[in-house]
Amino acid sequence: MRNYIVTALFLPLFTLAAPLWAETESERLTRWLDDRYEEELAFSPMGLTELGRKQQYDQIDDYSEAALDAELAWQLGTVDDLRERFDYGALEPEAKVSYDYWVYRAERASNQAKWRRHDYVLDPVTSxxxxxxxxxxxxxxxxxxxxxxxxxxxxxxxxxxxxxxxxxxxxxxxxxxxxxxxxxxxxxxxxxxxxxxxxxxxxxxxxxxxxxxxxxxxxxxxxxxxxxxxxxxxxxxxxxxxxxxxxxxxxxxxxxxxxxxxxxxxQARGVHGLPDGGAYYAHRLRQYTTTDLSAEQVHQLGLEEVARIRGEMEAIREQVGFEGDLDAFFEYVRSDDRFYYPNTDAGRQAFIDETRHYLELIEDKLPQYFGILPKAGLEVRRVEAFRERDGASAFYEPGTADGSRPGVYYMHLSDMRANNRTDLQTTAYHEGDPGHHMQGSIALEREDLPLFRTNVWYSAYGEGWALYSELLAWEMGVYDNPYYDFGRLGAEIFRAIRLVVDTGMHAKGWSEERAVRYMLDNSAIPEASVRSEIQRYLVWPGQATSYKVGMLKILELRERAREALGDDFDIRDFHDLVLGGGSLPLDILERRVDEWIAAG
Known part of the structure; x- marks a missing residue:
């Protein structure tokens, strides 16, 4: 410090305000992105609060179209400024990801604005x-x-x-x-x-x-x-x-x-019945999968995955000695009392306690598969009564980067017959560790990335990772109950079914009842949950397709890396790479993994 002060005394006056070191183009970009993201956060007082900040603490977001237009104009303006200020060729690979990601978000927002009025403003899911x-x-x-x-x-x-x-x-x-x-x-x-x-x-x-x-x-x-x-x-x-x-x-x-x-x-129908509904649904698929897959491609992918997973489920049916066919086994798992806790407060608490047990079970194995682990705590809670719905899906809400608010795994427990125990273990890993909680917390806790990359969320990446986590938990050897392993496959086929029914209702004209029947015929999910799920897809077109598309891409990238790196492949390094970059569009994630493979 003393040498710095003495040197500064002899500098010309006009240089005193300038840095005494030369910033790289990548460092300059990160500083610029952080400044712009602070401007972006100012558009959402509620978003600031969710990050644990008490800025604009007396305000609620402006939900008007005029406010949305103003934010979009600002966002597109930042892209023009970005392109003028920075030499892309001088950026390091990680900085190029940040640059491309910022541009991608603006382009996505611009595309979304064209269809803003097609998105349902008031519905039971976005709520x-x-x-x-x-x-x-x-x-x-x-x-x-x-x-x-x-x-x-x-x-x-x-x-x-x-x-x-x-x-x-x-x-x-x-x-x-x-x-x-x-x-x-x-x-x-x-x-x-x-x-x-x-x-x-x-x-x-x-x-x-x-x-x-x-x-x-x-x-x-x-x-x-x-x-x-x-x-x-x-x-x-x-x-x-x-x-x-x-x-x-x-x-x-x-x-x-x-x-x-x-x-x-x-009679509920998909968005194909809206003005320009076909084009709107194609847009929704692009937004949620971050790919250019068509509705027909997604539909066929779903049919193929359903057929493949049914084969694995048949093997478990034979393992437990069930004498009927797979459809009868679905009905047995769906209806037998052994797979449900009683619809009482004691039953609800038992469901929560067993969930916590399985999260504790996997915790000791995480260091074998991850170099970076989350610091934030994880809580398991029942959804508050005012927003609880029979048969509605469990969900995760993130904590804060400083740990002042833990991540929370919420469950709808008003109807215990909608909560089959064979789904319990898998859902815990999807919503908790190594799923949403690990992914979201590690991103929030990164200090070496532009801030926006630690907070932004894309469904194909986030839900894809959570579904991949269900398979990873099985690979980690924590399933010791064949019925719970059947539940894991049930969760995977559930996401494959989503590809079929979402595209079926929104692009192919399927009725709500046809979608319900397809899901019942190919899963052991309780009918109350099936009907709730199908209604969810009807008001949230495209979102349900993101899970399987994202999972398959992460698996594809893992096997590509394993094959290319051979004995040098380390699953911990791969997972740290995938989680360490924040929630990325799938094509940018793929590029990041390919660059990592090339670096050897």
Whole structure:
């Protein structure tokens, strides 16, 4: 430090503001990308909160089309600036990935904007109407009095956002774009749940947001940060925001949904029935698979994978000595009581406890297959009552890079007959380690990548990795129950079935019942879950295809590397490479692996 200061004293004045070392083009790019990503994050106060930051902590995102247009214009402008400022040929390979990835995201956003109104704004899966309260309850931490003031301000933002979502749904409906009628019923029911009970009604249990207000203000009182009078004043302000703003916004939304529901299709159909539906679905496949696969190619891939996996399932049927055919075995696994916990609180807790057991079982084996392990904790929880649905899929929500909030594996347990135990172990590895939790946490914890690469998510990569993790867990030798191994194959054929039914409904005109029957005929999944899944695909076209497409690409790249490197191949290095670059489009991931192979 002393030498640095002495040297600086003799520098010409105009050089004092310049760095005393020469940045490489790659370092300069990383700094530029981080600066731009900070600008991008400023468009989403909620995104900042989800990253554990208390910036714009009193604001809710702007859901209007005008806000989306403004962000897109900014994003496209950054690409022009990027191309003007940097010499691509002077970048190191990893920096070229970052450069190409930034451009890819902007081009993807531009393509998405063309179809924005085709995306259902209000449906049971993307669930903006419940995500807003869920965000307030699970993400807005209240550690100080100012945090609670910000919470109350955000309640006004929730009301405004609900109105913006309703306005966009109404514009789309005016263009003949509506989800199937069943989606209206679910959204209405869930929205009513947000305003059932106190303070929206004179009696009954506290509504979800009011319950959260009571808990968070009580915590401030227990911490000695407010006295009784101050706590009550905060509660009074929150009550006013809920009663005067949030409640009316939900009631207005419900009334519009009830009025428009009659215009929606009573018999659900895929997006082929929307204006320009074929082109829209082709776009959705490109977005979700990050490939150029056509609907017909995806459909055929699904049929081939279903046939292959059925063969492996037959082997397990024979191993356990079941005398009937595979269809009868599906029905046995689907219906026999031995494969279910009771539909009681004790049964639900047993399901959670067994899930935790299998996550602990695999933890000791992870260092044999990974050089980099996540630092963040993982919790297993039941979905909150206000957003729990019978038969709905389990899911994962990431923690923060600093570990202040753990990753959470959520399960819908309201109907235990929709939770077959043969699926339990596999789903734990998909949602937890080595699946979503490991992938998401390792990306968040990387400090040597541009920040955007640690946070961005692509379904083909993320869901592909999670499905690959189910197979990897089997390769790690943690399955000791043939029925649970059958469940693993059931989970894989489930994703292969998705290729068939998603393209069937959205590109080939399949009915909802035909899709339900195909899934029941080729899996042991309980019928309640099957029907819930098929409705999910109807309102979320293309997303269900990303899992198998991504998994097959990762397997293809692993075997390519194994063959090319021979004895020098190390599975830990391969996994660290795949996870260490963040969530990448599949073609960029493939290039990254090929460069690693070439480097030997």
């Amino acid at each position: 903006s109407h419940t995500d807003l309260p869920q965000f307030m309850i699970n993400y807005h931490k209240v550690d100080t009095v100012q945090d609670m003031r910000d919470y109350i301000a955000r309640l006004s933002g929730v009301a405004r956002a609900l109105g913006q979502l309703q306005a966009r749904a109404a514009v789309a409906a005016g263009e003949g774009i509506r989800p199937p009628r069943f989606a209206y019923g679910v959204v209405i029911e869930q929205s009513r749940g947000m305003i059932t009970g106190a303070p929206f009604e004179n009696e009954g249990n506290p509504a979800p947001l009011w319950s959260d207000v009571l808990a968070k203000t009580a915590a401030l009182r227990e911490a000695g940060l407010v006295d009784d009078a101050q706590m009550q004043a905060l509660r009074d302000r929150a009550r006013a925001a809920l009663v005067d703003e949030v409640g009316p916004a939900y009631r207005t939304l419900i009334a519009w949904l009830q009025q428009d529901r009659a215009n929606a299709d009573a």
